[in-house]
Amino acid sequence: xxxxxxxxNSIELINNLYKSIYRIRTIEEKIALIYPTDxxxxxxxxxxxxxxxxxxxxxxxxxTDIVFGTYRxxxxxxxxxxxxxxxxxxxxxxxxxxxxGKGGSMHLIDTSRGVMGMSAVVATTIPQAAxxxxxxxxxxxxxxxxxxxxxxxTEEGVFHETLNFAALKKLPMIFVCENNQYAVLSHQSERxxxxxxxxxxxxxxxxxxxxxxNDAQAIYEKINWAxxxxxxxxxxxxxxxxxxxRYREHVGPNxxxxxxxxxxxxxxxxxxxxxxxxxxxxxxxxxxxxxxxxEAIDFADKSSFPSNDTLYQDVYA
Amino acid sequence: xxxxxRRDRSITYASAINEATRQLMAQDDSVFVLGIGxxxxxxxxxxxxxxxxxxxxxxxxxxxxxxxxxxxxxSGSSMAGMRPIVVHERMDFMLxxxxxxxxxxxxxxxxxxxxxxxxxxxxxxxxxSWGQGAQHSQALHSFFMHIPGLKVIAPTTPHDAxxxxxxxxxxxxxxxxxxxxxxxxxxxxxxxxLYEVPFGKARVLRTGGDITIVGISHxxxxxxxxxxxxxxASISAEVIDPISLSPIDVQTICESVEKTGxxxxxxxxxxxxxxxxxIMSLVIExxxxxxxxxxxxxxxxxxxxxxxxxxxxxxxxDSRRIAKNAYDLIMGKKTDWEPDVQESPEIDEFKGPx
Numbered sequence: 001x002x003x004x005x006x007x008x009n010s011i012e013l014i015n016n017l018y019k020s021i022y023r024i025r026t027i028e029e030k031i032a033l034i035y036p037t038d039x040x041x042x043x044x045x046x047x048x049x050x051x052x053x054x055x056x057x058x059x060x061x062x063x064t065d066i067v068f069g070t071y072r073x074x075x076x077x078x079x080x081x082x083x084x085x086x087x088x089x090x091x092x093x094x095x096x097x098x099x100x101g102k103g104g105s106m107h108l109i110d111t112s113r114g115v116m117g118m119s120a121v122v123a124t125t126i127p128q129a130a131x132x133x134x135x136x137x138x139x140x141x142x143x144x145x146x147x148x149x150x151x152x153x154t155e156e157g158v159f160h161e162t163l164n165f166a167a168l169k170k171l172p173m174i175f176v177c178e179n180n181q182y183a184v185l186s187h188q189s190e191r192x193x194x195x196x197x198x199x200x201x202x203x204x205x206x207x208x209x210x211x212x213x214n215d216a217q218a219i220y221e222k223i224n225w226a227x228x229x230x231x232x233x234x235x236x237x238x239x240x241x242x243x244x245x246r247y248r249e250h251v252g253p254n255x256x257x258x259x260x261x262x263x264x265x266x267x268x269x270x271x272x273x274x275x276x277x278x279x280x281x282x283x284x285x286x287x288x289x290x291x292x293x294x295e296a297i298d299f300a301d302k303s304s305f306p307s308n309d310t311l312y313q314d315v316y317a
Numbered sequence: 318x319x320x321x322x323r324r325d326r327s328i329t330y331a332s333a334i335n336e337a338t339r340q341l342m343a344q345d346d347s348v349f350v351l352g353i354g355x356x357x358x359x360x361x362x363x364x365x366x367x368x369x370x371x372x373x374x375x376x377x378x379x380x381x382x383x384x385x386x387x388x389x390x391x392s393g394s395s396m397a398g399m400r401p402i403v404v405h406e407r408m409d410f411m412l413x414x415x416x417x418x419x420x421x422x423x424x425x426x427x428x429x430x431x432x433x434x435x436x437x438x439x440x441x442x443x444x445x446s447w448g449q450g451a452q453h454s455q456a457l458h459s460f461f462m463h464i465p466g467l468k469v470i471a472p473t474t475p476h477d478a479x480x481x482x483x484x485x486x487x488x489x490x491x492x493x494x495x496x497x498x499x500x501x502x503x504x505x506x507x508x509x510x511l512y513e514v515p516f517g518k519a520r521v522l523r524t525g526g527d528i529t530i531v532g533i534s535h536x537x538x539x540x541x542x543x544x545x546x547x548x549x550a551s552i553s554a555e556v557i558d559p560i561s562l563s564p565i566d567v568q569t570i571c572e573s574v575e576k577t578g579x580x581x582x583x584x585x586x587x588x589x590x591x592x593x594x595x596i597m598s599l600v601i602e603x604x605x606x607x608x609x610x611x612x613x614x615x616x617x618x619x620x621x622x623x624x625x626x627x628x629x630x631x632x633x634x635d636s637r638r639i640a641k642n643a644y645d646l647i648m649g650k651k652t653d654w655e656p657d658v659q660e661s662p663e664i665d666e667f668k669g670p671x
Contacts (some may be wrong), residue, residue, distance in 0.1 A: 068393075099430030109429040116396060117429055121420045127386040128421065129400075131393025138349070138375055138399070159419075161386030168381065314431035317466050317489035 013059070017216040018273040020055045022282075023289045024075050025270055027084070030293055031074070031091065032253035038299070040091045042104035047075035049247035052269030053178045054079040056219025060227055065133050066114045069148040069252060071106035072178075072246075073118035076148055081113035085293035088296040094303035101306040102314070122183075123149060123156035126175075130162045133173035133236070144171040144230050146223075152183035154197050166237040167204040172230045174223065175201065175239045180246040181304055201239035208239040214266045216273065326509060331363040331501040332442075333479035338365065338402065340511050341486050342372050345400065348486055351378040351387060352404030354442075361404055362442075362501045384410050388417035388439070392425065392491070395437045400486055406671075408441040408495070409455045422491040423466035438485045440494045442501075443534065443585065443634070447669035448624035449498075455622070456534070456586035461493040462595060463565045468516055469563040471495035471585075473537040475505035477560055480514030487513065495562075497535040497585065499663045519566035521573070525553030528579035528643050531570060532558060533592055536585040538618075539661070542636035546656035547643055554643060562592055567599040574604050580612045581643050583634055588616040613646050615639060635661065 028046045035044065047054070058067065058079040069076040077087060083098065090097025093103050098109055106120040116132065121127045129147035136143050153159050154177060165172060177197055181188045188195055202208035207229075211218055219242055230236040245266045249256055274282070320455040342348045349372075350365055352476070356379045360366030369377035380387050384405070391401040396483045405411055411418070418439065425435045444454040456638045461469045468490050472481040478496070485492040522537070523544050532540030544554040555573050559565055580600060593614040604610060615634045623629055640656035648654075 066397075074491065087615065097430070099428060099432065102430050103428045107428045109432045111432050117425065119421065119435065121416065124389065124421050125393075127389025127417065128393030128396065130386070130396045131390035131395070131399075133389060135394045135397030138630045157385075158385045158389065161383030162389070164381055165383065165386055165390065213385075314427050315435040315466070316435070317426050317431070 013220070014217070014273060015275050017055055017059060017220065017279045018263045018281075019285045020059070020079055021051045021216060021270050021273060022285055024051045024055065024078050026289050027078065027293055028074055030297070032248070034297070035253040041093055042091050042106070042107070043251050043253050044091070044105045044253065045072040046248045046253070047072055047246070049180055049268065050214070050244035051075045051079070052182055052216040053176060053213050053219055053242040053244050054148065055269075056216035057176055057223045059216070059220045060224035061114070061146065062143070063114055064317055065143050066116050066129070066145045067148060068116050068129040068132070068145065069118045070122070070125065070150060070153075071120045072150070073106070073108050075111065077108040077115050077118070080115045082108060082110035082115045084292060084296045085299045086110065088300035089303050092300040092303070093305065094300055095306040095310070096299070096303040100310060123153035123158050125149070126153065126159055127162045129173060130171055133166070133170065133171040136172050137169065142231050143172070144227055144236070146176055147173060148176045148178060150183070151177060151179040151181060151188050151197060152191070153177070154200065155191060163201060163204045163206070163239075167206045170234065170236055172236045174226050174230070177239075177241045178244055179241050180244050182246065182250070184250040197242045198239070201241070206237050206239050207235070208241070210241045210243070212243050214242070214244045214269055216269055221256060320345060320464040326507060327504045328475060328507050329501065330475040330478050330503045330505070333475040333507045334364040334482055334496070335366060337479040337508070337511070339368060339371065341483060342346045342368065342376065343431045346512070347398055348400045348402065349376040349378065350402045350404060351380050351391060353380050354406065355379055355384055355404050361406060362498070364463065364501070365404065374390045382514065384413035385417050388414040389421065391437045392417060392422040392435050395435045396425070396433045401437045401599070402486060403437065403439045405439065405441045407453050408443050408457050409452045410438070411441050412661060418461075418467070418491070419464055423464045426490070427466055434489045435491050436489045438482070438494050440496060442496045442498055444498045445535070446499065446629065446664050446667045447621070448459065450624040451621045456617070457491065458495050458534075458562055459586060459591040459595070462592060467563065468492045468561075469495065470516060471534045472514065472560050473500065473532075473534060473558050475503060475507045477514045477520065477558070479507050480512050483511055484513040484515055488516070490557060495534060499535045499667065500538070502663060514560060516561045517564040517566050518561060519557050519559045519569040521569065522558050523554065523556040523557060525555040525577070527552045527577055528554050528581060528647055529570065529573040529577045530554050530639070530643060531580070531582045532556060533562070533583070536583040536586040536634060538663070539634060539636045539639055540583050542659035542661070543639035543643060543656070546636060548638040549657055550644065550654065551610070552647060559596070565596065565599070567603050571604045572594065573599055573602055574610055575606045578606065578608070578610050579643075580610060581639070581640055581645050581646055582614045584616040586616055587619055588614050589619065591616060611646050611649065613642055615642060
């Protein structure tokens with residue numbers, strides 16, 4: 001993937017961002033539809049509404065860059081190139097799933113695409129991302145690690161412990177806070193004395209910026225810039241707080257019933273890009289995604305459940 | 318040129334750990350050490366001394382006071398192919414890192430379907446004496462024995478300390494490596510080459526036919542002393558050091574119990590839900606002997622560790638009480654027998670502060 005001299009308005013970029021967000025949204029809406037049938041026996045945390053952050057960021061990365069994420073991980077996994085069939089089979093608890101039916105929706109991984117793993121305990125992958133970045137630094141490898149987490153994670157001690165270490169060691173990594181303002185049903189204002197996450201990161205001595213638009217193009221531009229700063233100039237770590245919005249409940253397929261509180265100033269990332277993409281392109285994408293998704297669901301459906309002997313597999317390496 | 322490998326060379330437990338670390342780091346670029354104070358002049362009681370001058374501060378990383386992040390940084394780096402050795406000056410501090418150890422490191426290989434490995438070692442030191450007290454002398458190895466995905470090893474001799482550390486660093490799983498502050502100054506014969514003391518293999522340190530005594534970590538030293546007292550009363554004790562607590566070598570222990578018919582387990586830790594409870598359960602489930610086997614457990618008194626020497630001496634199982642319990646267990650009743658008093662110089666001579 002090219003990273004230099006990007007024209008933000010290039011139709012290729014816009015088409016790619018549109019396609020990625022459309023694809024992820026369609027997949028997650030389908031997951032929400034399938035959910036009541038009980039074929040997916042795994043808590044799903046949908047990213048619908050906040051896809052722009054992971055899609056914009058991952059568009060600026062190369063395959064060998066590494067991402068760590070959270071239980072709300074479908075969007076990150078797919079945006080970074082994670083295998084869809086393996087993900088659907090994992091949600092179905094099948095042996096062909098990315099974790100062989102042992103991880104479920106909350107622990108997706110695809111190391112071949114640099115998707116290093118999602119965790120169900122808030123903030124736990126933040127120090128792991130720093131550890132991975134420390135390995136890159138020791139080996140002088142020209143790659144970066146991006147750590148994705150929510151606004152709730154910034155309340156955890158390990159978030160601050162890691163920012164301090166990452167800044168101290170000038171690690172080649174980007175912190176991306178996907179601020180959807182809610183931890184389950186608790187608004188940020190109920191949990192934090194001040195809504196200044198970006199400022200809190202900046203006091204550790206790293207470049208920190210807030211991105212308000214929930215816009216994949218804007219996020220792509222910033223991450224692309226940050227990646228170059230880190231890889232070319234050694235100026236890591238860099239911190240972004242991306243304002244976004246989750247449309248569904250914290251967990252499960254349902255729409256939020258407080259949806260009327262949706263922030264007027266936060267745009268829908270798919271609607272924004274839809275205006276910039278041709279009708280023909282959208283038609284093509286729609287057909288392609290339907291086909292791919294149907295194949296993936298069929299694959300998950302027809303795959304076998306794990307055999308009994310796999311229960312004791314991989315307890316130890 | 319092959320290095321000389323004198324087998325009669327005697328070095329301390331702390332030096333054995335230092336030597337293993339240095340040799341492992343020289344052999345494998347992916348091995349690095351991280352922890353609070355690992356490159357300071359004291360070098361974690363000498364166990365990490367001079368490593369930073371030899372390998373640089375990038376590979377001997379003095380860390381911020383952030384145990385949870387340190388552990389996550391270690392596991393993240395291990396997923397990138399590194400082999401980190403985390404060091405905690407006291408095991409008590411590991412309680413600040415339980416989330417990363419148990420929720421993350423222990424589970425990553427399994428919950429990601431084998432897609433990643435987490436080869437990391439967490440060295441932790443159990444303190445004792447000179448008023449270490451409530452929060453500087455806990456022995457929490459049984460916590461980690463409870464968790465699938467973790468390995469736990471608690472070597473007692475300098476020889477086993479070196480070999481167990483080599484095995485731990487080369488292992489592809491997270492390993493809790495348990496040291497005891499009272500063992501650091503112990504001298505013993507340690508080969509100069511790199512060798513492994515394997516997981517899941519106990520060591521019979523003294524053979525005998527009347528009773529099997531299993532001693533864990535520093536308690537093993539007291540068990541050896543107790544065995545000497547028992548010998549003076551014509552009782553031959555077989556003393557077994559499990560070394561590896563998870564996985565544990567139940568076969569060696571059971572074979573001994575089948576021979577002796579008596580089992581005393583002495584843990585360097587509390588007994589409820591502890592290593593001694595696990596070992597006794599395994600023996601009950603696995604021993605072949607049909608007639609009754611007499612069993613007893615000993616460990617720390619079930620209170621918070623006190624600081625006053627008078628109370629501290631009551632808190633820990635000593636060789637006198639171990640010998641007495643062993644004797645009475647064999648006799649099947651309380652007796653008036655009093656064992657010889659055995660000195661515990663590593664405790665009596667230890668001067669703090671740490």
